[in-house]
Amino acid sequence: MTVYCKGFPEFKHWGTATLLTPDAKFTANDILVWFDVIYQEDLAEVIRLNGTPGLLISTAHVEPLLDSCPVQQYPWFLLNTCKDMAMAHVYDHLPVDRCFNFLINKKQINRYLLLKLIDWFGLRSYDYTWSGIGTPMNLLSILSEFDRLPDTVIPDLTKFKTHLLSPIDHIPKKFFANDSVKITESSVTNYGSNVETWNQLLGPMISQTAVSLITESVRHERYMVYTEKTIYAVQGLTFPIWVGGYAQAQTWANKGFDIFDDVINHDYQYCDTLLERCTRAVADNLQILTDLNFAREQKLANLPRLRHNRESLVPVFEQQNKLFWQAAPEQLLQARPTQDWPSTTLS
Numbered sequence: 001m002t003v004y005c006k007g008f009p010e011f012k013h014w015g016t017a018t019l020l021t022p023d024a025k026f027t028a029n030d031i032l033v034w035f036d037v038i039y040q041e042d043l044a045e046v047i048r049l050n051g052t053p054g055l056l057i058s059t060a061h062v063e064p065l066l067d068s069c070p071v072q073q074y075p076w077f078l079l080n081t082c083k084d085m086a087m088a089h090v091y092d093h094l095p096v097d098r099c100f101n102f103l104i105n106k107k108q109i110n111r112y113l114l115l116k117l118i119d120w121f122g123l124r125s126y127d128y129t130w131s132g133i134g135t136p137m138n139l140l141s142i143l144s145e146f147d148r149l150p151d152t153v154i155p156d157l158t159k160f161k162t163h164l165l166s167p168i169d170h171i172p173k174k175f176f177a178n179d180s181v182k183i184t185e186s187s188v189t190n191y192g193s194n195v196e197t198w199n200q201l202l203g204p205m206i207s208q209t210a211v212s213l214i215t216e217s218v219r220h221e222r223y224m225v226y227t228e229k230t231i232y233a234v235q236g237l238t239f240p241i242w243v244g245g246y247a248q249a250q251t252w253a254n255k256g257f258d259i260f261d262d263v264i265n266h267d268y269q270y271c272d273t274l275l276e277r278c279t280r281a282v283a284d285n286l287q288i289l290t291d292l293n294f295a296r297e298q299k300l301a302n303l304p305r306l307r308h309n310r311e312s313l314v315p316v317f318e319q320q321n322k323l324f325w326q327a328a329p330e331q332l333l334q335a336r337p338t339q340d341w342p343s344t345t346l347s
Helices: 040-050 076-085 109-120 140-148 157-164 194-207 228-235 248-254 274-283 286-290 292-301 303-326 330-335
Strands: 003-007 031-035 055-058 071-073 098-104 126-130 209-214 239-242
Touching: 003 330, 031 330, 071 303, 076 194, 076 228, 076 303, 098 109, 098 194, 098 286, 098 292, 109 157, 109 274, 126 194, 140 157, 140 274, 194 209, 194 228, 209 228, 209 286, 209 292, 228 239, 228 303, 239 248, 274 286, 286 292, 292 303
Parallel strands: 003 031, 031 055, 055 071, 098 126, 098 209, 209 239
Antiparallel strands: none
16 A cells, blocks of 8 residues: 655645655555645546545545545645634724625636626625636636526526626726735735735735635536635634535534524525526525625624634544544554644645
């Protein structure tokens, strides 16, 4: 049995695991530890080049992508992000002056759709960050999905389709960046630590809103993942709405978190298509996204529950981490570095 590891471009090693290369060939007993978001096409390419590992370990919570590849969740990223954010500033004293917030850096189809939906539904009470990249967007993958939208949600489908297929021109770029930030046509890198970004910009901005419209790194498939965007929403004491992810609210609830389904309608999460999941996430929650007095009242009334979610971040993922390592194969335990975060993962 060999333990392999794979990750983001700067990734070099993890403990004594072997860095995955294109010429490596998996056996049925091998383990692949993947340190990044896993997309279906990326996993399919690894399987094409390397074969199918006996076990895939995901460090960003994802749902199984291929039946032939068993997946286990290792909360490396979420646990350590929560530990970092526990040292960040809190801004609970700030008033609620916007209904919602959203954070968009990299180019993703659900993020493009959110920007267009904000304009379509006439939402005005929000604060945000947007790098300005990701427009125009290739929407070929969702063209067949327009007819799946019920007319109770979108009465004028022709006008809606024309609106979504036109470039974004209604929301100006608004993005925190220092000299080290690198912005390309599709991504943003080197924008600092999560705590630094939170303390300098995102903390006050998010904390003064009631809802976070969370656009995690999803593409077209039925897929979900959690990153710092979800942690930011909890840290800022906001109600979460995940735009695009499949079964994302329920999976979060299964971890032990409150998803406030008495305040937020999360029915969108089970819609079959990406377009409907994104559209319904907004359409089914218009009151709290448009009525500032209502949004403010809901947040103030639920502050104890919101604070409990924040206080639960580290304990929940510490417990998940403990259970993961209790059940881990001996070879994975042997490969594990003595310190997981961050110094032993990069070189």
